[in-house]
Amino acid sequence: MAVYSATTTAPVNIACIKYWGKRDTKLILPTNSSLSVTLDQDHLRSTTTSRADAAYVKDRLWLNGVEEEIKPGGRTATCIAELKRLRKELVEDVDSAAPTLSSFSVHIASYNNFPTAAGLASSASGFAALTASLAALYSLPCPPTTLSLIARQGSGSACRSLLGGFVAWNAGTLDSGLDSLAVQVAPETHWPEIHALICVVSDTKKGTSSTSGMQRTVETSPLLQHRIEHVVPQRMIDISTAIRNRNFDRFAEITMADSNQFHAVALDTSPPIFYMNDVSRAIIAVIEEYNRVALLPENGGKRKAAYTYDAGPNAVIYAPAANMKEIISMIIHFFPQQEVFKDSFGLFGTDGVGVGGPGFVSGFNANVAKTWELGAIKGLIHTRVGGGPRKLGQEESLLGDNGLPK
Ligand code: DP6
Numbered sequence: 001m002a003v004y005s006a007t008t009t010a011p012v013n014i015a016c017i018k019y020w021g022k023r024d025t026k027l028i029l030p031t032n033s034s035l036s037v038t039l040d041q042d043h044l045r046s047t048t049t050s051r052a053d054a055a056y057v058k059d060r061l062w063l064n065g066v067e068e069e070i071k072p073g074g075r076t077a078t079c080i081a082e083l084k085r086l087r088k089e090l091v092e093d094v095d096s097a098a099p100t101l102s103s104f105s106v107h108i109a110s111y112n113n114f115p116t117a118a119g120l121a122s123s124a125s126g127f128a129a130l131t132a133s134l135a136a137l138y139s140l141p142c143p144p145t146t147l148s149l150i151a152r153q154g155s156g157s158a159c160r161s162l163l164g165g166f167v168a169w170n171a172g173t174l175d176s177g178l179d180s181l182a183v184q185v186a187p188e189t190h191w192p193e194i195h196a197l198i199c200v201v202s203d204t205k206k207g208t209s210s211t212s213g214m215q216r217t218v219e220t221s222p223l224l225q226h227r228i229e230h231v232v233p234q235r236m237i238d239i240s241t242a243i244r245n246r247n248f249d250r251f252a253e254i255t256m257a258d259s260n261q262f263h264a265v266a267l268d269t270s271p272p273i274f275y276m277n278d279v280s281r282a283i284i285a286v287i288e289e290y291n292r293v294a295l296l297p298e299n300g301g302k303r304k305a306a307y308t309y310d311a312g313p314n315a316v317i318y319a320p321a322a323n324m325k326e327i328i329s330m331i332i333h334f335f336p337q338q339e340v341f342k343d344s345f346g347l348f349g350t351d352g353v354g355v356g357g358p359g360f361v362s363g364f365n366a367n368v369a370k371t372w373e374l375g376a377i378k379g380l381i382h383t384r385v386g387g388g389p390r391k392l393g394q395e396e397s398l399l400g401d402n403g404l405p406k
Contacts, residue, residue, distance in 0.1 A: 004101055005051040005399065006136035007392040010129035012044045012120060013037065013160045014196065014316045016255040016308060017235055018262040019169065020210075021218045021228070027177040028156045031218065032232040035168045035185065035239055036160045037318065039196055040386030043344060046122065048110040048129035049398040050137045056105035062405045063110050063126070079131060079154045080106065086150075087138035101138055108133070109398035109405045114381075120198070121210070121310060127154030128161030132389035144388055148182035157210075164188045164387030166243045168236065185240050188385045194248075195321045195345075197328060199335070200379040201279045201313040208273050210311045213266065220270040227261055248320055252291070252306035255318060259308040266311075275311050279335070279376045282369045283307060283315045286334055289368040290327070293361050321345070324382065329353060330360065334369045335377040344382045 013036040021031035059080055061068050070076050088102040110129060112122045131151040135142060144162040152159035152169075160167040165187040172180035208216075217224050235254055242250035266273040276284075287307045294304040305319040305327055319327055325347045332341065332353050341353045360366060400406045 002099070003051070003394075003401075004053065004099065004104070004137060005049060005394065005397055006133050007047065007049040007394070007396050007398065008129055008132040008136055008389050009041050009045045009047045009392060010125045010132055010161050010389040011041045011164070011386055012039045012114075012122075012125045013157065013167065014039065014308060014310065015157065015160070016239060016251070016306075016318075017232060017258050018310075019156050020214045020262055020265060021224055022156070022214065024175070024177065025215065027180075028152050029177050029180050030156055030169065030171050031224070032228045033169060033171040033236050034157075034160070034232075035166065035236060036157070037166055037194060037196065037385050038161065038164045038188065038388065040383045041390065042386070043381060043383040044114050044120070044125070046110055046112050046125035046129040047392070047396070047398065048108060048126075048133040049396075050106050050108045050130070050133040051397075051399050051403060052101045052104040052106050052137060053403060054104050056107060056403060059105050059108075061108045061110070064112060065109075065405050075127075075154045076130070079127065079150055080108075080134065082150045082153065083131065083134040083138060083140070086135075086140050086142065090140060090142070091138060106134070106137075107399055107403045111398055120200075120314065121157065123155035124157040124161045127151045127158035128389060130154065131158070132162065132391075136391055145181050145183055149178065149180070152177070152180065152182075162388060165190060165385060166240075168240065186243050188387050191243065191246050192385060193246075193320045193322070195319055195324050195382065195384040197317040197319070197324065197331070198381040198383065199283060199315040199317065199331065199377045200381070201277065201283075201315065202375060202378045207275060207312055213269070213273050213311060216273070217265050217269040221265050221268040223268040224265045227265055231261065232258075248304075249302040252303040252318070255306040255308050256287075263309065275313065276309055277313045279372065280309055280313045280315060282334065282372065283317075283331070283377075285368045286330060287317065289365055290330065290361070293363045296363070299361070299363075321384070326361065328380065328382065331377070331380065333360075333371070335372050336374050337377070337380065338374050339379065341380055342382070347382075 015036040019034035148159035
């Protein structure tokens with residue numbers, strides 16, 4: 001008997017121009033365009049298997065081995081329904097010999113290779129992997145941009161994880177949402193030197209979710225209207241140009257400004273939302289000082305790193321690969337690590353990090369931050385720009401022959 005199953009992986013993306021605010025909460029249409037860097041799946045990914053079988057009685061979903069309810073009319077149900085509709089329209093109605101998979105129920109198992117406790121948003125890679133795996137199962141003849149329309153309805157930021165490299169989500173203007181989709185500004189091969197250091201900042205208190213936080217911002221923040229009308233449109237143009245020209249100085253300037261404005265509109269919300277904490281702000285101080293020195297004419301006059309923060313205290317530091325050793329040494333000096341740094345790119349050889357001191361650039365004022373207690377940053381992940389979703393072989397399936405997670 002034929003087995004209908006597909007397994008794919010999808011990447012995490014971290015925005016440089018932030019999506020924050022919806023003009024349609026059901027279709028997930030944003031109030032402004034956004035732009036992100038897709039991160040390498042060798043380090044961070046969601047893996048999803050989708051399997052269709054005439055014998056299944058209902059659609060079921062398991063996240064990291066635990067079954068989750070698929071709420072009728074909810075985001076997951078919407079994505080599954082949209083993909084079944086495309087299967088029927090684009091495959092079954094065209095080829096009468098094609099198996100009628102759109103009428104079968106599906107079992108979906110998804111797994112993140114990074115701990116949820118790391119505080120990294122898993123909804124973007126998760127909904128992108130779900131969309132890509134069902135599209136593969138259904139043999140949909142759709143480019144990633146078309147699939148981004150569906151992933152967007154799972155979680156807005158997920159639409160950008162359907163593509164690799166540098167990706168824009170065009171807000172669009174149509175009520176249908178058909179022009180609110182992700183497009184590639186440049187592939188990862190255009191600027192592979194862009195690396196990222198994720199600083200996992202400990203946070204015990206439960207924060208405000210993106211979904212509810214941004215809705216409150218739309219309802220109460222006057223600053224958000226200024227951002228939407230007068231700031232983001234020009235930044236989208238300017239950062240796309242910076243990416244095309246591989247101009248890191250400009251890329252960094254815009255990325256940091258946009259992170260700061262996103263956190264300003266969070267603060268401008270009533271009641272205010274605080275996503276960054278003292279550790280987050282100390283990381284900003286260190287990177288700003290690092291750039292102050294780099295901007296001196298005698299040092300070349302260009303920024304060497306950019307921080308950005310999403311709806312939580314974690315920092316993501318973007319920098320050209322050549323600066324990463326210096327940046328990691330500096331971060332570990334101010335934020336001593338409990339665990340041995342996982343040196344994914346072999347920057348430190350057998351010496352290990354920290355040997356030979358923090359290696360501050362000449363003129364760096366080390367008083368901008370104190371040396372924090374162990375665990376203020378509980379982990380560092382060094383990764384880089386990467387590609388879009390990947391299809392895996394049947395041997396990588398997360399579902400067994402009985403249709404349940406292995
Ligand atoms: C701060 O995509 O998680 O990370 O569409 O409600 O699921 P929903 O929100 P989500 O919001 C992400 C917000 C952000 C900025 C960004 O990724 O652009």
